[in-house]
Amino acid sequence: MSKSGFGKMRRRDVLVGMGAAAMGAGARAPSVWAQAAEPLHFVTWSAAVDQVKSHLTAFEQKTGIAVDYSNSPWANYRETLVTKFVAGAPIDVLWVSDSWLPEWADAGWLQPIDQYKDLTRYNGDVTDFCNNSMSYKGRQYGLTYYSDHMAFYYVEDMLKKAGIDTPPQSWDEVTEQALKIKQAGISEYPVMLALARETWLIEFLSAMVFSQGGRFTDEQGMAAMETGCLDALKWVVDAVNVHKIVSPGCVETGELTGLKAFSSGTHAFALEPQYRMRTINDPKQSQVGGRVKQVLMPKGAKGTHATVGWMRFYGMTAQVQKDKARAENAVKLIEWFGGKADGAYAFQKLVFLDIGAGFCTKPLYRDADIIKAYSTYGDAALVEQQAGFARKKDVVTSWFGEWNEINGQVWQEAILKKATPEEALKRSAEAWNKLKKEAS
């Protein structure tokens, strides 16, 4: 009974596979079909899904190369991908965060792409920050998906209602104004911070640390968390526990949840990626649409308006480079997305216009559509000024992934009053130095 059942299953698989082949989609095709034609496997996190799909459709029509596109949540992208790499899952082209480059390159999962002239010819158009962020040990590992930095937002009318005319310049002023807003009953937790242990966490923390004039590591790459880092952590701990201007739920608030909460109008201030401005100020997607303004990152006592910048890029796996023909197709796919498609930086423009994601490609700054779009929801000059303050993360190493687990945990413990800020950062620093020693 079961045997004939299995026979039937196989036949149906084949039929389904053939159906998918006939549709030319191949995206959700079962194994039988995958073995027959083996499309390119393109893995991303679940952002800009429709933009990617539409650009892929155009790619498949133009080149006839089948692409199997799949995505998984950004919140635990590293865990998902690392397991897949280790297991040898079929991945050819993928989105990579600058945070993971050393780890994935050292483990041999990612391969450099600078031997492909079709890809490197775009480097001249790309900002130095992005070119640097895609490079490791002198090799280039990808082409830009997008680049961005953390920005500080406020809901203008909430501040006005509390009698505040100028937005905060420093973290002390954030505390002061938030207390006023809280006392006026406008918002229970005026400041929105998303500090869940997820992929975004390091960028939120870095932004706060940098603006306090601090850093995680020194020039020698040793842990240096005693000053600015400590100030940043102490500010959060007090904001949650003393002033109660940040919700204690911040430790379970991921970036997306936080964005939804800020968009629903329950907070007056938020630390969010610059590109979220587009969503936050879109009345169709946000209840505070049109009422949100940006201000330069608040300064710490010893700090500046510094913030963190980052970039994400298209990378290629070791697996696909082993097969020359597939590698050629992969190059075409990366060029189509990260370089030019039909002679224009089409995808970067598309995601900027649709979603607001920042680009690395200098010529786009002069694009009329882009200039116009910026002016509808943000202050382009301010964005540029803030971008000038953006610094690269100083923890991007091959042991970042492992340290990040510990660091995220100890920050949360301090926020939850399970450890003092000093103890927490001491543990983080010790873990960093130990991992650094092990790796060398």
Next chain:
Amino acid sequence: MIGATGIGRGARYRRRSRLQDWGHRLVLLVGSLLVLAYALGPVVWLAVSSVQDEREIVSVPPHWIPERPTLQNYRAIFFAGEKEVTYATRRKGDPSTGGYIPSTADSLLPGMWNSLKVALAVVLLNLIVGVPAAYAIAKIRFWGRSASIYFMLATRVIPDIALVVPFFLIIKKLGLIDDILSLVVTYLAVTVPFTVFVLVSYFESLPDELDKAARVDGCSRLQALLQIFLPLALPALVAVVLFAFLASWNEFLLALMFTQTPASQTLPIVVASFASDFTISFSFINAAGIVAVVPPVILALLFERYIISGLTAGAVKG
């Protein structure tokens, strides 16, 4: 038992007894309702919130009864098909504000299909391996019999999380990662000991005389097993089949580690992949959960009697 009414006793006693009887019934009724609310409440809420649309599902406080019930999530799961997205048909804006139905919605059905294939194969192998062994342990006196029982006990208590790393390395070496075969093999470690325990205790309850009679008639051991005991053990076999099936269908940890693409992912893995993605609508996740819940619940309710007897035998022994 407690509320038994006596006949031919004093009227006063009878009245008190009737009062007690009513009180007793009330306690039973309230107790039953509480138990049902406890056991079913969460699942019912899951079902209710799977037919609310995204705007309704984020109401504060929640709408316990949906005002605009919709089957859109189920449509997406069962009748999605891959729709081509072009520049013209793309949804502008960011999926981040949620409420979108993931492109992977249509991998739920293939996931279910994988789960079914794995579960059936595991059931079959359980029977092939478990029935003869259980019979031998229950009915034959041999050197090492008690050792084999202890051996089974030992394998039964190995935590599955302790098996993940060695399995991972072995399966990788065998090239079975992302192949449902890896699940079939590893699920045997989780299911076979239980199967044998249930069957042993059932075979033991069958009289030894049957065995002797068969042997006198010239049956071999195998014949005795197949012709005499197997038909009699039908209830235990049903229980065993159900347990192996449900355990495979519901298994999460091993599938999480060994399946990487929709080619091999089972239903729980596909469902879990939605749950951590906040771009996706809450109501869609709930619908996916319901899809995973319905088949095992139907099986459990249909075969309730066998499950209870099997659970008892298996747990007491294991």
Next chain:
Amino acid sequence: MTGLSRSFPGAAPRAWLSRRFNYEERSAYLLLAPLVIVLGGVAVFPVLYAFYVSLFRLKLTRPGRVPFVGLDNYADLLRDPSFWTAVGRTTYFTLVSVAAILVLGLLIALLLNQAFRGRRLVGALLLVPWAIPSVANGLMWKWIYDSGYGALNGALYQLGLIDKYVIWLGDPAKTLLLVANAFVWKEVPLAAILLLVTMKSIPADLYRAATVDGANLLQRFLHITLPSLRPGVLLVVIYESMVAVRHFDLFYLLTEGGPGDATNVAAWQIYVESFRDLSFGSGSALAYLLAIVTFALSYAAIRALGSRL
């Protein structure tokens, strides 16, 4: 044996088998062979292999360097305070869960032990939590606990028990108990059934005799039901502790060990060590320690229930 097989290669084992064992025993071994092979392959070998792996510093991000370190991984673990935190959390989770399962299971079993109409229906529907996949259980409770839109907040708010929405899983004081609650919900039916079966095995005569002697309901429960339930209670406690000690799914689905390290139980730590830090060596060592604990628990089970085997 070795001498025989040396002089008669090939035929020797068979000859030795038939000389050493009678037909009964030989057929028993043949019937057992598939089981021994399968369990040897999928359980015994992996467990031994895990021990072997735990003696190396096997890190998947450093494929080139895999030094043999002996028992260092174990020593490192025992020195690591976060290991002891995990031990504490696991113990707490287990104790709370098992106690709750026992109490609720006992109450439900007492109810189902009464004769009333609809008893079978209640008993059958009670199987629902037991039958559903743990992944559905996890995301169902995640949705119920959701601090923004969850049913728990909604219900408590409408009943006037809270005056504003409360943070649930994000509050380290509550989170382990909330995970335990989800775990208990799924495990109670099994406990209730096991206890019910034990109750049914108590001879009705005992109750009748006690009633005649004038014992009331409570006295009968304390002096007859409870003592006779001892094996069932023991069984539930041991079985559920074993399940609770190694439970992983809900921690993955609901809390990922957080917030802070509030739900960092042993099973979760094994997962992080192995699949996030990719230290298969120390992950295996940790898994081994957990396995030893469950073995110890099951040894207690065998001792306690020895007479029933």
